[in-house]
Amino acid sequence: MLRVRLVLGYMGWCVRLGARPWRYFQLNAPWFNEERGLFSKRDMDALIPDRWRLPQQPLADRAMPENWPQFLKPEWGQNARGIHLVRNPEEYGALRKKLLADSPVPYLAQAAAPGRREFEVFWIRDPGDTRRAAILSVTETLNQSDQDWPVNSIRNADTRHQTLSLSPDQEQKLWRWMGELPPFRIARAxxxxxxxxxxxxxxxxxMEINLFVPMPLTLLDEDLPRKQRHAFIGRAMKALAALTRALPKDQPPKRVFWPMFFLNYRIAP
Known part of the structure; x- marks a missing residue:
């Protein structure tokens, strides 16, 4: 229902602002790999500054990873679909063989990220000044199980989300770091x-940057009051519609929706 509310809110603001809603899929089109028909995690990884980047390699590479554990993930996916954790070379070898034989999409091996806490940063750029964020939210992803390396997602019953309140100064500091990434128009990191x-x-x-219909995870915070949730949807969808209207007319169009739509159903849960 949240996605329905987001879509309806976006469509409503597009009508009010005179934006063309079908152009939503062109917002991040400059980073869409047309040849492969996906938003490639390998492409995204190459755009991350070295100090924030995790060791990552195609699963097809014969070299054994140097660090453990490793997360094996499809080169494109959402909501942690198809992600597996392996803790040692034996597990890696067995699962690698199976995935290379059965998976319809290429897989990557990514070293587990250091750090005790997991955060999701969502933003929509300001259409009037793309150096700024019109919407910036931070949600901590928590896990209630006793697993040391859980695969968190909306599909994991032990995963929950907690919205963090940032002061204007803290938002400015965080946006300074996100500003070192390419100018993605809407994203969740x-x-x-x-x-x-x-x-x-x-x-x-x-760990990952999501450019294709990224869900603002603050909306999954069960402690967030309904009034505050609705207010966020209104602000965010208004900003998104304004950003869509402001898309440069000379930006070359790309076929994004249908390749991504069909790819999504090729990835195992």
């Missing part, structure tokens, strides 16, 4: 750090 203070100081690692 998954980070790991030892604390919120460490994250604000730039001491974190980026």
């Amino acid at each position: 998954g980070l790991r750090a030892d604390s919120m203070e460490a994250m604000l100081d730039g001491d974190f690692h980026i």
Whole structure:
């Protein structure tokens, strides 16, 4: 229902502002790999500054990873679909063989990120000044199980989310770091750090960047009052519609929706 509310809110603001809603899928089109028909995690990884990047390699590579544990993940996916944890070379070898034989999409091996806490940073850029964020929210992802390396997602019953309140100064510090990434128009970045203070100081690692219909996870915070949730949807969808209207007319269009739509159903849960 949250996605329905987001879509309806976005469509409503597009009508009010005179934006063309089908152009939503062109917002991050400059980073869409047309040849492969996906938003490639390998492409995203290459855009992350070295100090925040995790060791990562194609699963097809014969070299054995140097660090453990490793997360094996499809080169594109959402909501942690198809992600597996392996803790040693034996587990890695057995699962690697199976995935290379059966998976319809290429897989990557990514070292587990250091840091005790997991954060999701969501933003929509300001259409009037793309150096700024019109919407910036931070949600901590928590896990209630006793697993040391859980795969958190909306599909994991032990996963819950907690919205963090940042002061204007803290938002400015965080946006300074996100501003070192390419100018994605709407995105959600998954980070790991030892604390919120460490994250604000730039001491974190980026696990993943989601550019295709990223869900603002603050809406999954069960403690967030309904009135506050609705207010966030209104602000965010208004900003998104305005950003859609402001898309440069000379930006080359790309076919994004249908390749991503069909790819999503090729990935195992």
